Amino acid sequence: MFEFMTIRELYDLIKTNNILEMDSLQYVQLQGWIRTNRCNGSVGFIELNDGTFFKNCQLVYTPQLANFSEISKCLTGAALTVIGKFKLTPENKQPFEIELTEATIEASCSNDYPLQKKRHSLEYLRDLAHLRVRTNTFSAVFRVRSSLAMALHEFFQNQGFVYVQTPIITGNDAEGAGEVFTVTTRKDDKYDQDFFGKRASLTVSGQLHVEAYALAFRDVYTFGPTFRAENSNTKKHANEFWMCEPEIAFADLEDDMNLMEDMIKYCIQYVFDNCSEEMEFFNNFIDKDHTLIERLKKVLDSSFARINYSDALQQLKAVEDQFENKVFWGMDIQTEHEKYLTEKYGPVFVMNYPKESKAFYMRLNDDNKTVAATDLLMPVVGELCGGSQREERYDVLLNRMNEMGVPVSSLQWYLDLRKYGCCQHAGFGVGFERLLMYITSMENIRDVLSYPRTPRNLQF
C-alpha cells in the first residue's frame, strides 16, 4: 500500500535520478514537523521537515482529506504522520510533492511556540537552545558538526590511529593553559579531605596524557571536551569546548604539519561530500561574501606554505608601516600580521617560535631561543590550529619546567616517560568549534555549541 520514506531518501532518488524506483513509488508515509502551513479553504500546503534532510518536503491537501479542517488549523511545530501520493513536480521549485490521503497529528504545538515563520536573530535564538536546532541555520550547523566529528574519526582510524579517551578530571595542577575549574564535593577548600584526596580540576588538554599512549601505539588521537575558566566574553571563547589532539611517535615537526594539512583537507572534502545542502546554505546565507565554498575549494587545491617565525618577522618588518603594531623578534603575531601573511601565502605554517611565548613541553631547538612549534594560519580567519614536536630529553624538559615554574611533582610520570624509550614525537590540537566555524562561516562560538557554557550563562 505505502512505503515509509524519509525526506532524505526521497531527495536521494531525485539526486541519483533513480527513475525505476521513482516510477514504482506510489504512496509514501512520512513523519515530521510542520515548518509552515497555509490553507485557502480549498487547498492547503504544508512544509514538512523530518529532521533527516536539510530541505523540507511539500505536502498538498484538499477537502478530500477526512480531517481537512483539523489539519488546516495545525500550527507550526506540530508533529504529523502522513500518507500521500508521491508526485514529481519538475516545473516547480521543489522537485516533488506529496498529495495527502491521510494525516495524523502525533503532537500538537502550543500557540506560544517561539519559532514563528519570521526570521529570528541568532542572539534571540541563543535563549532557545532547546528549540533553535529546528531552524535552518542551526539544523545546518549541527548536522555539519556531526559530520565533521565523523570526518575526524574516519581520517584518523583509516590510518590506524588509536582513539584514546583521556580523563576530564585531572590532578595535574598546571598544564600551562590558563585558569581551571575546580571539581569538588566540598563547600570549602580543604582539598586534602576532598573526594580525590587532592585538588581536582577540569582538563584543559588531553595532550600530556595521550603522549604516553603515542609511545605505545605510535599514532593516537583524543577527541573530547576541554575547559577554561577564563572570564572572557568574546565571540571565539567558550568555557567548555571540544578538542581533537593527535599525537604521533617517530615523528618530527614536519610530519606533524603534513598530518595537520591532510586532516584539514580531509575534513573539508568530507563535509562537501556529506553536507552539500548545508554548505550551500552557509555560502549563500551565512558567509558575508558568499565565497565560502570557493575559499574552501581553493584550500583543497593548495599546498600549505611553511615559513620560520624569524623569516616571517623579517618580511613583516619590511612592510612595518602598514601595521598598527610594531614588528620585533619575540612578539606575538597579531591579526593584522596574520592577514598579511595569509594574503601573501594562502594557508601557511609559521614554525619555530621564540620559546618564551610557548609551552614547556615543546622541543627546544639547537639555537636555544626557539622551540619546534607551529601555528597554521588560514586566510580570513587566521590561526586555526597549532602543534609542536615534544621535548623528549629528560634534562632539557626538567630544566624548562623549572624555568617556567611548572610544578614537577604532579607531572613526575610525564617526565618519567622520557626515561623509557621516548623516541621523538609530535602532535597538535585543533579546537573543534574553531574548525567548525571555519568550515561554516559561523562567527560566534555560542552558535556552534549545543548548549554553550560562558560566564554567568548556564540556563539549560
Place this chain on the structure above:
Amino acid sequence: MFEFMTIRELYDLIKTNNILEMDSLQYVQLQGWIRTNRCNGSVGFIELNDGTFFKNCQLVYTPQLANFSEISKCLTGAALTVIGKFKLTPENKQPFEIELTEATIEASCSNDYPLQKKRHSLEYLRDLAHLRVRTNTFSAVFRVRSSLAMALHEFFQNQGFVYVQTPIITGNDAEGAGEVFTVTTRKDDKYDQDFFGKRASLTVSGQLHVEAYALAFRDVYTFGPTFRAENSNTKKHANEFWMCEPEIAFADLEDDMNLMEDMIKYCIQYVFDNCSEEMEFFNNFIDKDHTLIERLKKVLDSSFARINYSDALQQLKAVEDQFENKVFWGMDIQTEHEKYLTEKYGPVFVMNYPKESKAFYMRLNDDNKTVAATDLLMPVVGELCGGSQREERYDVLLNRMNEMGVPVSSLQWYLDLRKYGCCQHAGFGVGFERLLMYITSMENIRDVLSYPRTPRNLQF
C-alpha cells in the same frame, strides 16, 4: 633500497597471502620498541612491537651488524629504527622475521623500567597508568576500546543519526542519578557569586539535553564522558566514564529495543572484524572459561527475547526456592534472578518496570503502575544497558516530577519541549566501559579506562 613498513602491514601481507607483494619485498624499515632482546654472542633476537599491531615482529641480528655489541645490550623498552631483509619463516611460530642490516637506537630505556619480561598483575599495572598500555593486555584493551568507539559512530552515522555533543557542565540540579561533583572557581559555596552565577555540576547523563535534538533531527546520539560522585569502590564503578545515549523520535519502546539489539550485534561484529588478534587473546588469556568468542558469536546469531517485568516475576516466583532473595512484585531484579532469566532465554529484554524503581522521565503506562522502560540482560554479565520511552505528556510529566521531588524550575525548558510538537520518542544509554568489559571479559573497570578516576585516586 628499502620500504618503510608497519608490522600491521607485514602481517596483512601474510593474512591476505599476497605472494606478489611479498616476493618483491626485499629490505624493509621498521620502527618500534623492544619487548625482549636476547643475544648469545653470535646471534641475537629482538621482539619488536611498533604499536600498529597486537603481535611483535622478530628481528634477527649477528656480528655482521656494525653496532652489534651496542644493539645486543639494548634494554626492553628502548626505541629502534631498523632496516633488514624480510624473510618468510613458515616453519616457525612466527610467519616471518627481519634479518637486520642496520639498527639505530632512537631512545634508550633506563634500567629501572618497571615493565620487565615477567608477567605483572593487573593491580600492579594500575599504578603505572602511563606505561601499562605497552603490555599485551592493555594494548589489546585500548585498541578494542578505540575500535568499539568507532563501531558506535559508524553504526549510528550509517543510519543517518546526528552526533550531538551535550554539555559536561550542567545547571540541572537533579537528573535523578545519584550524587554529583560541583564545578566551581570559588573556595566556598556562595554559588550565586560563582562563575556561572549558580551552582554548576558535572553531568550524569546527556539524555535530557539530547531529547531536544531528537525532536528536530529525529535520530540522534551522544557519546561523551559522564560523572558520578559516588564513594563506592567496586569493580564496576568509576567516577568518570563514557556513555553513549541514542534518542529516537516517532519511536516507542519496541523501536528502542530493536535499536539496542542491532547496536550490540553491530559492535560485536565490528570488533571481530577489526581486532581478531586481540579477541583471540581475550578468549585465551583473560576469559575464565575461554568461551568468550563462542558466547559472543552465539549472541550474534540469537534473537533477543522480550518479556514483561510482571511475567518475569511470575516465572521467578515459581522457582523462588532456588534464590537467596525473596521474589515479590516491585522488587529489583537481582543478580541471581538475572542469571536464571538469561540461562533460560539467552539475551533478554525485561520491560515495563514498576514506576517506583525508575526515573521521572519514563513514560507512564496505562496501568498507572509501570513505566515503558527496559533493561537488557545478557548471559554471564547481567544488565548491559537500559532505556525507555519518554513521557511526552506535559501534565503527566509534571505530575511525576512533583511526585518524585524533581525540581521543576531548572528543567522548565525540558518540560516545555512537551508543548511544542513532542511526538513519542525513546532512547537508551549504554555505559561504554560496561560494553567494553562485556566484549573483552575484562572484569575491573579500572583496567578499561586510560587513567581511571575512583575515590582518592587521582595519581595521574
